[in-house]
Amino acid sequence: MTTSKISSRLSRRSVLKGGVALGAAALAAPYYARNAFAASGKVRVLGVTTCALPNWDGFAKDTGLEMDFVAINSDPGLYVQEVVANEAGDDYDIFIFDGGIEDRLGASGHFQVLDPSAMELWGDVSADVKSSPLLQGVDGAQYGAPIVFNADSFGYWVGDVAAADEELSWGMVFENEKMLGKISLEDTWLTTLPNAALYLLGKGAKIGDPSNMTPEEAKMVADFLIERKKAGQFRAFWHSYEESVDMLGNKEVLIEECWEPVVKQLQRDGKDVVYANCKEGYSKWMIGAYLPSQAEGERLEKAYKAIDWFLGGDYGAQIAVNQGYATANPAASLKFATDAGWDADKIGAIEANMAKVERKMALPHYWQNSSPEHVEAIEAEWSRFKQA
């Protein structure tokens, strides 16, 4: 087969619908009967596991709908492929994914713009959160509703590194002669390059937006990281939650760029680790709910009903207690927990969480962006650092 044949075939894909593919598609049809689920009381969500609850009883009770949550990894490449090439919008009513994805899929017509009037609780969400660039597309339209968010820093062992409530610099992680080989980083350019940029920014480097660097800025940051790597600063890189818990918990490293639940879990196990307060600021991320452009009519109604529930107190209270993450409407979470008669320590955890989120969000920060303009150059610089 010649090359031009294949490419012309790609562009004439609709013609092929009547061809050989039909037979095989018919075989697969039972699994994918289009919109066959619209009539049932199910809401189908394709989402990252971070925002999933252990059980959805509260959701079913409040909305009268059944939650069908299908998990996907937080891998932007895979997600875009699912939505664009696999037309996942035919099968799902809601997409829940790391914010920033709407820059790629919003204006291109894969997501639809949210209608605020369709959600009762939308007005209660603070304007700061709603207007995050992680929910609004490049065209300024509101594509996403906030599900969970947080401001990330690093965890460390109190006795070995610093006092528990001390205000620390990102230099503890990136430029720390006392802790050579005692530090681990997350194995992705998405968080580690901007965090290093934040540190360099504090030292006076010229970087515009840490989460949307130019190729030159990315090269400068990678050069700095390579120099630190050669000095023996970093012990290892982690890829999954379990690995990061294990690495910090076993004292394989003493300082770790990580997610907050890691530290919470280690504290529950009685380990003397804390989550750092950062001088230079934090890496802020948000997971948003987006509506596929295919959703309409009854499907759309159910989707809005479901999103409204995510904005409410039941969901927020559970997330605050289990993971320590922030949700759209913290006051509602507190009210829910109080009304439901939760234990004092759980309510205390929700209150502490609210105070923490408020303090962190007041500091300088940037929003983690999974689709920066020069993503290929940034990934190439990251790969150069990893190879060095």
Place this chain on the structure above:
Amino acid sequence: MTRRPGINLIPHWSERHSWKRLGLVAGVIALAIIYLPILWLVVMSFSAEPLSGFPGPFTLEYYRELMAQPDWIGPLLNSLAIAAGVSVVAMVTATVVGRAIPRIGRGRFGIVGIMLLPMMIPGVVIGTALFLYFRVALDMKMGLWSLFLGHFVWAYPFAFLSVLIVALRFDKVLLDAAADLGSGPIERFWRIELPLIKDGVIAGGLFSFLLSFNEIARSIYLKGRTETLPIYLWQQAASHSSHISLIFPLNVLILLASILIVSLAFWVLFGRAKG
């Protein structure tokens, strides 16, 4: 001349030589490297802190948690079904093609190469390639069939080579002799050829089953809405919370089940054939 080869032959060659000890030592070293982590896993599944370097205090907590969240059963059944299907189809097709190779005059090496080509590309790349080919070029929706096909493409070369090793040593004079004695092609295959290449065919089927059962790199792209066990575990690993209660006790349960299945299968296949 050719005696019945294979597993049920009592060897008597060279029993006094020290190479036997060498073989035993090598085997013990390798099995130790394989089983050390597995035994560790079993011990740690009962430990309160499974990922730490030291066992204890002991608890059944994680087994309770596993039983309380039965979501893994569906994916497990899918995995078993796909693996069984892949294994049967690979076994049959590998036998068809594998036994033909030694009888082809020219181009043998080329055909073998073509059969092996897909295994030389990283799984994620083959997964993406198959996905774009089926989905974008052919406009088909992913599902059980695409998982099956992706696993088949992965497992088939292993099954094919397993059969080929045995088929290459097969003496086809036997078939000629049988034909001279008036036996038909089907009888020749069942009564003469298959018993002689049986070990290769079984090894091929076993390889296919196990490769499919644990496949993940290709499945990520080809799964559609079908969950397999490795995919399910992988997704759980991506959440911002612990899934220890899944990995450790679940693997111990699978270990126990596989010991049962393997013992039974090997006893049926080899044990009874004795004598």
Place this chain on the structure above:
Amino acid sequence: MFRPPTQVDPKGHGSFVLIWSFAALLPVVGLVLWSVLSMQNFRLVWEPSLQAYYDVLASGRWEVTVRTLRIAAIVTLIEIVLAVPFALWIAKGTRSIAVRTTCLGLLTIPFFLSLASRTIVWRGILGLNGPLNAVLMHLGIVDQPLDWLLFSEFSVVLGLIGPYFPPMVFPLFLAFALIDDEVLEASKDLGAPPSFTFLHVILPLAMPGLGAGIVFTFVPMIGDPVVPALLGGGNVIVLSASVQSLLRILNYTVAAALSVLMLAILVAIIGAAGALSARMARGRLA
């Protein structure tokens, strides 16, 4: 023309080769295409260019091929050293069917467990505060915990030995088991020492098994995404890690170029090995 009765029907395997070509080989052809074209919104753009190959070479990404091949070669060699005597022992060294079946069973069972969970436990064992370092320090062999035991090429190689041992043993065992005992007896009766019998009788007869064993271990190890990620700790970047990082940002072109580069190297290696063994086989017959 007279057709001998044992000739297989060429249609049977011929049609399978055809189906195989469609299911498995077209995507491989597509891979070569993607590496020279670019893709926008999942449509190929017809502008052939070798830019991706240039990127692979200029960014130093090609180094992953060398590192991956080196690790795979080291592990394959270790497997051969361990598996040849062991497989020979299972096939010819033990009389007991029970022992033999148990050995084969022991090699099969680990496959049922996911590679990730079999691998992650090494981290606890090899870590700075793990039992191995504790023993070494207790014995006074070292006074500081060894940090190269984990998150290094050493731990990756160690972690790969276990999972890739059975695929080396099985084909070797099949090949050894097929060797007629009478051949070995004859060699012995003619006064050949065991080492001679091994090198000049057993090994040549078992070549297909050894070849298959190498293909079963070396080739899949090249694409192994699990062990290097879990035990390399991000310090040992192999092909699959580099490709995954590219696919996360949908950089199909460079991912394809890198895979094609590796594919070309593998085809060259296997082709050379095949040609060499064919020549050796001819030389022996002559």
